[in-house]
Amino acid sequence: RKEVEQDPGPFNVPEGATVAFNCTYSNSASQSFFWYRQDCRKEPKLLMSVYSSGNEDGRFTAQLNRASQYISLLIRDSKLSDSATYLCVVMREGGSQGNLIFGKGTKLSVKP
């Protein structure tokens, strides 16, 4: 099993739709989880951290299920500007510097 796995998509949705991405991780000892966003031909940028209690930032909700070892990102009321690739990121056990594992990303395309 790969350390971090994501459905590559693409997810093609109309404006206003709700879309959810899942990500699974293999190391049950992983402690920290994040979602990054990467626009086409641009650098990745931190979207949000994922906490055990779940967290919400406007239209974005991130959740963690430790028992099943998966992380989710829910986007409500999709906007054209949400079109991007979403990277699931997991910190390896110990959390020492350099131990972020990036998923390959899920591509989202929001259509008018």
Next chain:
Amino acid sequence: NAGVTQTPKFRVLKTGQSMTLLCAQDMNHEYMYWYRQDPGMGLRLIHYSVGEGTTAKGEVPDGYNVSRLKKQNFLLGLESAAPSQTSVYFCASSPQVYEQYFGPGTRLTVT
């Protein structure tokens, strides 16, 4: 405040040539990283540094060397470029381990 900058933005090399990629950050971050991103592979860590004068190997270090002589700069060197090193290279810095700030990337083609 420019954040993280990378030089050059694009480069074409012939097999066997050498080059250095420069990463600079003005946020006084301790940690700096070099990644490569290939289609279908995601971001992979090449080398990283936890402070001035320190470097460490990441997931795919072979064929690359790095130096961190100044806190604000992190250099990535290719001694003898190979076609397998064709990729997009991203530099990142962070004040902590997880919140990494990325540069705009360098697109390298080795023919």
